[in-house]
Amino acid sequence: RKEVEQDPGPFNVPEGATVAFNCTYSNSASQSFFWYRQDCRKEPKLLMSVYSSGNEDGRFTAQLNRASQYISLLIRDSKLSDSATYLCVVNPGGATNKLIFGTGTLLAVQP
Amino acid sequence: EPEVTQTPSHQVTQMGQEVILRCVPISNHLYFYWYRQILGQKVEFLVSFYNNEISEKSEIFDDQFSVERPDGSNFTLKIRSTKLEDSAMYFCASSEGEGAAMGAFFGQGTRLTVV
Numbered sequence: 231r232k233e234v235e236q237d238p239g240p241f242n243v244p245e246g247a248t249v250a251f252n253c254t255y256s257n258s259a260s261q262s263f264f265w266y267r268q269d270c271r272k273e274p275k276l277l278m279s280v281y282s283s284g285n286e287d288g289r290f291t292a293q294l295n296r297a298s299q300y301i302s303l304l305i306r307d308s309k310l311s312d313s314a315t316y317l318c319v320v321n322p323g324g325a326t327n328k329l330i331f332g333t334g335t336l337l338a339v340q341p
Numbered sequence: 342e343p344e345v346t347q348t349p350s351h352q353v354t355q356m357g358q359e360v361i362l363r364c365v366p367i368s369n370h371l372y373f374y375w376y377r378q379i380l381g382q383k384v385e386f387l388v389s390f391y392n393n394e395i396s397e398k399s400e401i402f403d404d405q406f407s408v409e410r411p412d413g414s415n416f417t418l419k420i421r422s423t424k425l426e427d428s429a430m431y432f433c434a435s436s437e438g439e440g441a442a443m444g445a446f447f448g449q450g451t452r453l454t455v456v
Contacts, residue, residue, distance in 0.1 A: 262442045273432055273447040274384060317384070319444075326397055327372055327440035331384040 231256045234332035236318050242338045247308050251335045253301040253318030261323025263294055265303045268315045268334060277303075277316070308339045343367045345448035347433050353454045354423055362418045362451045364433030373416045374434040374445060375408065377401070384432065390416065391440070423455045 236253045243249050255263075263280040278285065280292040280301055291304040301318055315334040322330065346365045354360050366373050375387040388398045390408055407419045416435075420427055430452050434445040 262444070264444045266444075271430070271452075273449050276444045276446065279444060321441040321444075323442065327389045327391070327436070328374070328386040328397060328399070329376075329384075329441050329445060330386070333383045 232332075233257065233330045234318055234320050236332040236335050238333055238335060240336040240338050242340060243308055244340055245308055245310060247339075248304065248306050249308055249337060250305075251303045251316050251318075251337075253303075253332055255299050255301070255318075255320045255330075257320070257322050258296075258299060259322065259324065260299075260320045262321040263301050264319040264321075264329070265290075265292055265301075266317040266319050266331075268317055270315075274317055274319075274331075305337075308337075310339050310341060313337055313339045343369075345433055345435055345446055347431075347448035347451050349451060350449065351452045351454070353456060356425060356455055357422050360420050360423055360453065362420075362431050362433075362453070364416045364418075364448055365414050366416055366433065366435030367446060368414070370435035370437055370446075372396075372436045372440050372445070373408075373410070374436075374441075375418045376432045376434060376447070377429040378432065378450075379429045387418075387431075389440075420453075423453075425455050428453060428455045 265277040266274040267277045268274045280294045284293045289306045293302045317334045318332040373390045378384045430450045433448040436445040
């Protein structure tokens with residue numbers, strides 16, 4: 231099983247749509263979880279951390295289900311500028327400070 | 342807004358040559374990292390650096406790779422004898438006192454092309 235697994239997409243949605251991405255991780259002891267955004271040939275940019283209680287930042291809502299080892303990102307009212315690859319990222323914690331990246335889900339928002 | 346900066350943005354080198362990729366992490370950050378991304382693939386961890394020493398490295402980070410913090414601001418990745426398969430985007434990142442627990446901030450990357 232991959233350490234962090236995502237549906238690669240692409241997700242093609244019209245402007246204004248709501249879209250959800252899912253991610254699973256294999257290490258049940260993982261400590262920290264994040265969504266990053268990556269534009270084509272650019273660096274990953276931290277979009278938001280994901281907390282067990284769920285958290286929201288404007289149009290973006292992230293959820294974590296530790297029992298199922300599952301993370302989600304919901305984007306409401308999609309904008310053209312949301313088009314990018316969304317990376318699910320996990321920090322296993324403990325003695326390690328590395329981030330483990332999923333392969334990413336490509337979102338294309340269309341006018 | 343503070344940011345991680347990397348130079349050069351693109352480097353082309355011949356196989357077998359040495360390259361040095363340079364980074365200036367965010368000034369109050371304590372943990373520094375190098376990641377790489379081969380075209381079309383996921384971002385992969387190479388090495389983390391804390392308190393002037395390597396704290397963790399991946400299987401990719403073999404004897405051909407080394408890191409250094411030569412002064413108070415720069416953080417470098419050296420590849421001693423480049424191979425074709427080293428062609429990738431190399432990202433430097435840094436994070437605050439809790440390591441990667443709060444995520445990390447990435448530079449804009451150096452695209453390394455080995456010919």
